[in-house]
Amino acid sequence: MSTPVLELRGVGKRFGQVVAVTGVDLTLDKGEFISFLGPSGSGKTTTLTMVAGLQKPTEGSILLNGQDVVPLPPYRRNIGVVFQHYALFPHMTVAANIAFPLQMRKVPRAEAGQRVEAALKLVGLPGFADRLPSQLSGGQQQRVALARALVYEPPLLLMDEPLGALDKNLRAQMQIEIARLHRDLGITVLYVTHDQEEALVMSDRIAVFNHGQIEQIGRPQALYERPATPFVAGFLGDSTFLAGRVQTLADEKAVVQTAHGALRGHAATGLRVGDAAIVAVRPERVALLGADDAPRDNTVQGRVSDVIYLGQSRKYVVRLEDGAELLGLQPVGAAGVALSEGAEVRVGWTATDCNVLPAG
Amino acid sequence: MTAARLWRWAAWVLTAVIAVYLVAPMAIVVIISFSDSALLNFPPPGLSLRWYRSLADTPAWRDAILVSLEIMVITAAIATALGTAAAIGLASWRGPLAVAVRSLLMAPLVVPHIISGAAIFLLFDSWGWVGSMHALVFGHTALALPYVVATVGAALETYDRRLDQAALTLGASPRVAFLRITLPLISPGILAGLLFAAMLSFDELIVSLFLSTPQLRTVTVLMWSNVFGDINPEISAIATVILLVSMTLLALQWVLSRRRGQSVMPGLGR
16 A cells, blocks of 8 residues: 555644634545535635645644655645635736746746646647736636646645636536546545535545534545435435434344334444434435335325426425425426325335434 | 706816816926026016026036935835835734834824924934935935835735735745745836835925035925025926926836736825
8 A cells, every 4th residue: 555645634723712623634545536525614625725834733744645744834845726716826927827836846948838838738728828817717717727736747736616716617617627637647636615516526535524524534425325424414415304213223224213203224323222313315315106106114294395396307395294394306207296286295215215313 | 958968067167177277387387497588477578498508507406406316216215125015014914013013104194294304303413414315315215105105005905915825835935926926916016106205205395404404405405495596487497307307207107007007006195
């Protein structure tokens, strides 16, 4: 096993009494794309800034290729950083911006010229060398910022919400391009975002941040299908939460007593019989049951209170007897039970499609 | 004619009247300077360059202009260097002490020059500096500093500090980041401060009066003393020369700020 490109050990940052980040442990292997996902103020950007060296951690260590870089200033870390607001130097041409890090590294002029050209080609902007940043669109500026951070081939690329200022279509396009660059160049990327879709599209692994800590870390699919906490289940995709108490536990299968009867699901680690628990179910896993359909592992009854047309699908809300609301998703054009507001319906889902999580 | 058009006309007329009121005295001074008469007649009976020739032939004027130019250049250089450093320091310094230092630096803007002049005179007199070049330079520098602090401060306010961070991550030391990124981007503000300082120094009278002696005096001080002697269009000629220097500095500032596509001429007047 080779040395990880980046390793965080118990990293924390305090501003006076305020704890911004605490106890962050993480290893990032060569070629890996990891996303920090979380709401604003959850500590993800602060952690990135500490890796970049723009802030010093108040505890823990940060190892880059096995070497502790905490004592090093940012300009000795050789890390690439792409900022949300591009931070291109407005008085320099595109070529001069990209050449800047090469000049700092005393790369000979001729070689620098070739590498700038190659970098521009890489990000799809050949022929833009002599423009000024102010003459470029937001998307083009972000490509230049990317080229500038890649041209010196840093072992690690940090990206701080780089697509936050772009509109939706451009963002989707840039996501695909960043994923392609990552694949083709084999670079190691640490990507900060509050957009769950962005994290799902590009990442090998996602670290979900909440209250200055990593709440859960794992592959996108694992995180989506087996969230460890209600926060992760709610932040990554939609979930309906039904509260109850754990009745039995066996082989990661739990039965939870709720206001809607006994519900079955996959048990998160750390649960014990008698614990307060939350049953989390994804809207797309909920099926509308016709009169002849057999009941599922979990079946509840209620009245449809809202139907929202989303194009590809319809989202609907089922109001259960005790007033709890359950979200469902029905693909448009699918055969099956017709949806109408006010109708009495039966909905069900299988035990493996839902998670029993510790409450609170 | 609609009411709106009438108002627009009225605004134009008012603007024209004010413009004439402001410019006319200068125009009259300039015209009289080309008079061929020994009296301050307006309009002059005939035109000539005799008063300019007289200026050039009088050593006192020549010396005074050179003294003023020398003081101007040195003052502008010192005030710009110190003012820029102060503005950069103040930009990232918070707290009551920073407010105190800023207020102190900006004080010459609000303290009447006669007060500053008297204070500077008393201090320099006790050191035996009155009548020396460095006394005049230091006096002018104190007055010019706030202009530089203000223009550079304004440039720094619009400067994006994240560019420094970007430069650091790209491998630039703080010194290199300042020289390659910050300095070029705030240079219009520095230039504006430099030209303001130069203008202020060149036509400063009150502090100069306190610090000048018959052996060393600025052109404004010499004008002042000549006003009480035999008055002839020579005074208009020297006034025109001063006007020309000030206008040149102003035009330079305007041209340079336009070429950079940004105006850094804050609404600072005297």
